[in-house]
Amino acid sequence: MSTVDKTAIPTGDEMAGMTQEELARLGARLDGVELVEYGPRFEADSPAEKRAERQVAKWFLLSAASALAFILIFVMWPAGYQDPFSSRQWIYALFTPLLGITLGAAILCLGIGVMSIARRIAPHEVAVQQRHVGPSADHDRRTLGAELMDTLDKTGLKTRRGVLKTSLLLAGGGLASAAVLAPIGGLIKNPWAQGKDSELWVTPWKPAADGTLVRLTMQDGSFVRPEDLATGSIMTVFPGVPGGATASDAAVMLFRLRSNEPIRVRTGQDGFNYGDFFAFSKICTHVGCPVSLYEDQTGRVLCPCHQSQFDIHDGAKPVFGPATRPLPQLPISVDQHGYFVAVHDFIEPVGPGFWESFQGSTPWGSHPEVQPQPKPVFPPFGQLPKENS
Amino acid sequence: MQAHSGGRFRRRSKALRRITGLVGLVLALAVLGVGYSAFAPTGNSAAAGPVDAETIAHGKSLFDTSCISCHGANLEGVDGKGPSLIGAGQAAVYFQLATGRMPAKANGAQMPRAIPVFDQKGIDAIAAYVQSMGGGAQLPGSIDIANADLAKGAELYRLNCASCHNFTGKGGALSQGKYAPPLNQATNTEIYAAMLSGPENMPTFSDAQLTPTEKLDIIKYVRASNDTISPGGYDLGGFGPAPEGLIAFLVGMGVIVSITLWSGSRS
Numbered sequence: 001m002s003t004v005d006k007t008a009i010p011t012g013d014e015m016a017g018m019t020q021e022e023l024a025r026l027g028a029r030l031d032g033v034e035l036v037e038y039g040p041r042f043e044a045d046s047p048a049e050k051r052a053e054r055q056v057a058k059w060f061l062l063s064a065a066s067a068l069a070f071i072l073i074f075v076m077w078p079a080g081y082q083d084p085f086s087s088r089q090w091i092y093a094l095f096t097p098l099l100g101i102t103l104g105a106a107i108l109c110l111g112i113g114v115m116s117i118a119r120r121i122a123p124h125e126v127a128v129q130q131r132h133v134g135p136s137a138d139h140d141r142r143t144l145g146a147e148l149m150d151t152l153d154k155t156g157l158k159t160r161r162g163v164l165k166t167s168l169l170l171a172g173g174g175l176a177s178a179a180v181l182a183p184i185g186g187l188i189k190n191p192w193a194q195g196k197d198s199e200l201w202v203t204p205w206k207p208a209a210d211g212t213l214v215r216l217t218m219q220d221g222s223f224v225r226p227e228d229l230a231t232g233s234i235m236t237v238f239p240g241v242p243g244g245a246t247a248s249d250a251a252v253m254l255f256r257l258r259s260n261e262p263i264r265v266r267t268g269q270d271g272f273n274y275g276d277f278f279a280f281s282k283i284c285t286h287v288g289c290p291v292s293l294y295e296d297q298t299g300r301v302l303c304p305c306h307q308s309q310f311d312i313h314d315g316a317k318p319v320f321g322p323a324t325r326p327l328p329q330l331p332i333s334v335d336q337h338g339y340f341v342a343v344h345d346f347i348e349p350v351g352p353g354f355w356e357s358f359q360g361s362t363p364w365g366s367h368p369e370v371q372p373q374p375k376p377v378f379p380p381f382g383q384l385p386k387e388n389s
Numbered sequence: 390m391q392a393h394s395g396g397r398f399r400r401r402s403k404a405l406r407r408i409t410g411l412v413g414l415v416l417a418l419a420v421l422g423v424g425y426s427a428f429a430p431t432g433n434s435a436a437a438g439p440v441d442a443e444t445i446a447h448g449k450s451l452f453d454t455s456c457i458s459c460h461g462a463n464l465e466g467v468d469g470k471g472p473s474l475i476g477a478g479q480a481a482v483y484f485q486l487a488t489g490r491m492p493a494k495a496n497g498a499q500m501p502r503a504i505p506v507f508d509q510k511g512i513d514a515i516a517a518y519v520q521s522m523g524g525g526a527q528l529p530g531s532i533d534i535a536n537a538d539l540a541k542g543a544e545l546y547r548l549n550c551a552s553c554h555n556f557t558g559k560g561g562a563l564s565q566g567k568y569a570p571p572l573n574q575a576t577n578t579e580i581y582a583a584m585l586s587g588p589e590n591m592p593t594f595s596d597a598q599l600t601p602t603e604k605l606d607i608i609k610y611v612r613a614s615n616d617t618i619s620p621g622g623y624d625l626g627g628f629g630p631a632p633e634g635l636i637a638f639l640v641g642m643g644v645i646v647s648i649t650l651w652s653g654s655r656s
Binding site for chain 2 (some may be wrong): 094
């Protein structure tokens, strides 16, 4: 082993005469690392080396076997769906876990194997590294600071070159704006573009332009008649117009309350119900979750998201939780064919309130032109006109 | 050198402790799961029995000894104790008696499921008696879900039932101590009777709202979600991603920390 001064860098000729290990030690020493102990872990071909090698190879073989098992399971497993009534359900249920276990084991064993090389086979070494304590030397810090400031001064960026700085600022700002606009710009639209028919004002329950009232339909599209609901029941209904069942503001809960229960309605909403039938928006006025946990005896409807509770027996006013406004009531009646219809649209915003408010004579956030209207008069049952088909 | 290897030993034993702790957690979870499944009971099913004057008379005698104090001598109910049963119907009586909720053991927010007091004959008799007093919803003769439509049932369940009973039928909380019970203990007949009669705070689902066929579809879905094998071995209450994520985070973090400690333990 040659003795080299810590700072002295050997010449090319000297290095040409050094062994590989000496060069490695030299490199470490020039980096301030002194190898106290350094050398192979085993005698070549010793039983200990063979044992260590087997122990590492064991992990790699295990990884290979797991990967092979993953491939075989992926290709050959009978993975078709088996319903829970089938005796072969467990075959279906095992498929995904087996894929996860085998692939995970393959990755894990490979990693353990690589770490085992470092732990069991890599050269044994004990190294001491010199580390300086505290800040850099005084002259280092002073010269570096001067270097930076001198460059800045000589470029003139500190005192002059206003055009350069301004244009650079503009370039940066423009690029940032463009980058932000790309993802966000598409979200900006004018919610009032359609005037009084704007999305926030109307729901699909609004009668058609020719005055046709929208029927209440079940999810499968069939119309609802009063006799479909037993006393003390709830049904989720949708407007009977194209896209009505998927409109986010249109879901309505239709209740049939008990006729002997004292029911209160909100001011100005008399006659919105049809006998014992009451229809309220299903969209929570807090943040718009579907409320439908209906307690038949207490008349409460619970919102599953934040535990708001609305009292159906008292105009669906909130009685608990964060919601502050009652669920909007849909005015309903029965048309001449015996099906439920919405007399007109909601008279207040559905779901979480928004910031446009026409306060004064109208309820908060009301549509400026949609106000409670008298119920249309239909001929009584038994005198129904023949339906033209 | 001695001190050095001593430090190594301490670090290694710390890693070992973490690994044993993790193994302990997994074992505890496994024991909990097995114990839970061992205690989850299975139900029995029943069909409506014959109805004749003798049965009704027998039902009245049972009613007069077990139900009269809260529901009144003529089923008119007792103020502050129990509701009127006029028009309640056979389905409601079957549900309440077969699930042991009635006769009530104690006052509370809600009657819990219990071991039935009456045998099948007694239940049929009382049901026939109540049915004879004002009619009401009745169970069909047989409830066979073999040909029911599982997918349709799942859709209807999500729309009508899942908000309270959870999408895997595990039940859930309502206001002020009330709850929607888990459906794993209920028999097919009991689920049918519950939909038909709307016990306690559950709404009623008439045959016009959910046809008998649709009711069978829903029962099939409840059975299916109950019998589905949980791929992970334990469903953590069937509440979905929140508890699953928590356990995945805790267990996964434990494993990652253990491996990190092990791989760094060689100096």
